[in-house]
Ligand SMILES: O=c1ccn([C@@H]2O[C@H](COP(=O)(O)OP(=O)(O)O[C@H]3O[C@H](CO)[C@@H](O)[C@H](O)[C@H]3O)[C@@H](O)[C@H]2O)c(=O)[nH]1
């Protein structure tokens with residue numbers, strides 16, 4: 001019997017770290033002790049003390065969520081080399097989706113490289129199809145794709161023949177590692193020539209050869225007055241169109257900038273899908289978002305490496321990683337609303353897609369395309385339908401891509417990508433977890449996909465604002481994780497992990513208050529921190545030291561620099577008080593019915609010349625930061641004057657104030673910078689007005 005037991009395709013390791021756990025608890029202990037201290041001394045102090053208590057209680061709550069999320073980190077290892085001898089012939093089909101929305105913010109050259117890298121993955125080509133969704137409906141993108149399909153005919157065989165690792169041509173040709181090969185090999189020169197040649201010529205006929213995966217361009221119908229639901233809407237159209245054409249039981253989606261960096265990635269993902277004993281464990285396989293050409297020491301704090309390493313791995317150890325919007329493989333039937341088998345009758349409460357649905361039920365759920373209903377019924381049983389000729393499905397494809405198709409159906413609500421949040425990804429993943437599925441994390445070496453991280457102040461801020469907005473939209477909706485735990489199958493600690501991320505936006509308010517407190521105290525000559533001779537001050541100093549040592553340790557253990565750690569600490573504050581605060585505001589405006597939230601596309605750049613200097617624009621998002629900076633400058637000056645007045649130096653408050661000032665250093669430079677490096681005069685004026693009114697009010701109230 002022994003020889004029938006084949007080695008596993010993947011393994012799970014738990015990665016306990018006792019030092020981290022000890023520090024987690026130590027910080028929690030300090031935080032709670034300080035809350036008790038504040039409660040006991042509340043009656044001797046005024047408003048500032050109470051506000052500090054409220055803020056610190058919030059910080060403690062967030063810390064509890066953090067610790068619970070991080071507590072059980074888990075690693076996975078995959079063995080794709082064990083696949084071939086077992087299932088090569090039976091490898092399932094995969095539909096691969098790329099979304100692009102704007103040919104200016106997302107230059108077609110970037111998108112095309114992603115498409116080519118997908119066409120070139122190491123997987124039987126007849127099992128693959130690549131769909132490009134163009135929300136910008138741009139002729140430029142369309143013609144680029146035509147060129148790309150021809151170039152791919154040369155490029156893909158070349159990559160496979162020479163086993164090239166990086167199969168996105170712009171990365172391949174730009175990397176110095178590959179240069180020797182380039183010059184010594186005649187055929188690669190030929191490719192370069194062909195590449196140039198194809199940029200002038202194109203043919204108005206799509207050609208798909210046997211050796212290449214299908215390549216399909218999709219630009220859905222959009223009309224004013226028909227909500228198109230941004231990326232989520234695009235993904236649902238892709239799901240339906242691909243359902244009609246190839247209907248693969250598995251699908252992969254990537255953002256237009258996330259090219260394949262590891263050609264084995266589909267096989268790695270299949271290790272999970274084919275190797276798991278219980279199908280419910282692997283609704284989707286998520287890879288981390290990693291970026292190429294990252295700026296030195298991550299000046300914008302957006303490389304996410306440490307976030308994935310600790311919070312991410314922790315979540316992996318619970319019900320599984322969140323869906324991160326890109327670099328994710330999933331079962332088609334999961335997206336069609338199915339629950340895992342093992343939850344039995346309970347599924348009826350969680351989804352309309354259960355048991356044997358008749359045509360009428362299918363029609364109500366999936367819309368009125370006969371062809372699509374047939375394909376959906378197949379998909380729910382994990383059957384692929386391969387039409388003889390792609391063009392047979394074209395008419396039906398137009399029908400399901402029409403802007404009115406989803407009216408009255410379950411798309412965006414019960415099936416498909418979920419609508420109503422600008423972080424449709426996290427919401428869609430939450431829905432899946434709420435139905436009792438688990439997900440897995442796949443981080444092969446070399447990294448599966450690489451994309452561009454936003455650079456510059458405005459781009460980073462726009463992205464962070466969208467995230468805070470979308471996450472908060474979920475929290476205040478019926479689809480929040482608390483309901484999913486009470487009424488669904490979301491596990492309690494997974495719910496806490498979701499809460500941790502959904503609260504990002506709201507964190508801006510206590511953080512902002514806490515940062516205003518030292519200035520307020522200096523101006524009104526009050527205090528919110530214990531005096532220097534009060535032993536309780538040691539609690540605060542200990543907390544500051546331990547917390548920072550701990551976060552620094554995480555950076556060093558991940559192989560990052562002290563500078564990167566500091567940049568992140570500082571950017572966390574800049575982001576929170578700027579982008580996240582505006583995220584909260586846009587959700588409030590949505591709730592009040594004043595304006596709806598918008599998915600603002602992130603600018604993608606191939607390379608950045610201005611090496612990480614913080615940039616600004618006229619957006620109000622920079623007002624809070626500028627205001628905090630000016631406020632602390634003013635309060636520090638006033639603090640120094642208070643020594644002259646013989647009132648004694650507010651030591652704690654002034655040190656805190658100085659710390660805030662250091663965090664906003666990029667803004668201080670921005671006061672004197674020019675052009676995009678400078679804070680616009682209008683922003684400075686607004687901040688001056690706010691600071692003067694604040695100082696006036698504080699003085700007035702403390703005197704009255
Ligand atoms: O109307 C739209 C808007 C966006 N997109 C596409 O969505 C993707 C992500 O947009 P991007 O501006 O790059 O957002 P990021 O902040 O970089 O993306 C992260 O956050 C998003 C949710 O906020 C997720 O959808 C992404 O997968 C995730 O990488 C891109 O391919 C866009 O082309 C569309 O297809 N249609």
Ligand SMILES: [Mn+2]
Nearest residue numbers: 255257451602
């Ligand atoms: Mn992106």
